Amino acid sequence: MSFKVVVDYDLCESNAICMQIAPDVFEVRDDDFLYLLTDTPEEDQRAKVEESVQRCPKQAIAIADDSEE
């Protein structure tokens, strides 16, 4: 089982909070841009990604609803 993570790069300001919470999913690199290491993480990452969604200062991260796929 996996789920889908979406980042709105127009909103993202690379605060890197998500990287600290879920380093297996989010990475801010030397160019100061955020990269998704996977956009379909395994289920065991869900709690961390949900916390990242909540704590993103720009509300730039979302978990896509399965029903939309």
Added chain:
Amino acid sequence: MKSIAVVGASLAGLRAAETLRAEGFDGVLHLVGDEVHRPYDRPPLSKQVLSGDWDVERVWLSADEKFDALNLTTHLGDAAVSFDAAALAVTLASGTVLDVDGVVITTGARTRTIGGPMPGVYTLRTLDDAQAIRAAFEKQPSRVVVIGAGFIGAEVAASARGLGLDVTMLEMAEAPFERSLGADMGAVLADVHRDHGVDLRLGVGCEAILGDEHVTGIRLTDGSEIETELVVVGIGVIPNVEWLDGSGLTIDNGVVCDTTSLAAPGVVAAGDVAQWHNGHFDETMRVEHWDNAITQAAHAAKRLLHGASVGPYEPVPWFWSDQYDRKIQLAGRTTDFDAFQIVDGDIESRKFAAIYGRNGVIVAVLGFNRPRHVMRYRGLIDMKTSWADALAAEF
């Protein structure tokens, strides 16, 4: 627990309500707020809202359907006016009394100001404040005077400069952010503002606001005067605790909580209004940061539902401030730091990360456009990494 009142409807209050629901609380959940607006996000107010980049619609913290799904009994525009902690009874301005089984206090803080109300003199805390200042900016004032070079002042100055307005900013300390960053790093920030054309005056404050019908200028503590028709005062906030007079709670620079966020049986507090002892830094603190409002509210909500087993609340506080094209982030506490080192980049380019140490341990990290480093070192702070190991770390 059958009913809970969350008193304070901003970021911490909303996150507390969300956490209570997420943790399975399905009873009556009241949300009380002094503003008529449903919860909104404050950081954009001094940036995107003032600059005009964002429509107001973008500041809401929660989509309608998500907010509705929390099934809250809202009391917006109906401030809490008194509280009986022993009876767990909250009285609202309308006279409504909420008799509940648990209370989350998230009433936040309000701005300090200078003198009485005066047209042309603003503070910035609320959405209404931001819209009023934005409207004043649009009248193309000859000069914007910003009093105080903390978060709000510095961001207002940056937003005003971005619109091409002339700005004078006063700061009583010898550098902006001196208390949180230290004098040397504050001086770097001072240069950033000067390079962007701000007339920055340090070591001087506002003695008096001048004018009768409308502000015409200010008199400084050095006796000089500046003509202006627009003043924004950013000299900090006062926790909203007056409604707790006689409540039985201990008040001392906010609502005093134990290490787990509990203020009294059945009562927790979080966000700008909460004071507690953070064991990680062995420091009693009240933190006015966005991220703390979220994490402390979640902790407090769990404490209320699950008891002391949730453990102490010992975060590494973190804030960011966007000024011009600089993203300034600080994680940890710089109080009484005794060691300092630039660990990446250089001050000249204003892209750098620096760490602060105390008693042989890393306690803070500062970044200018270095978010990745700030978060990596924040992890080291969280683990109480030794100064030597922090210096040796490579990211």
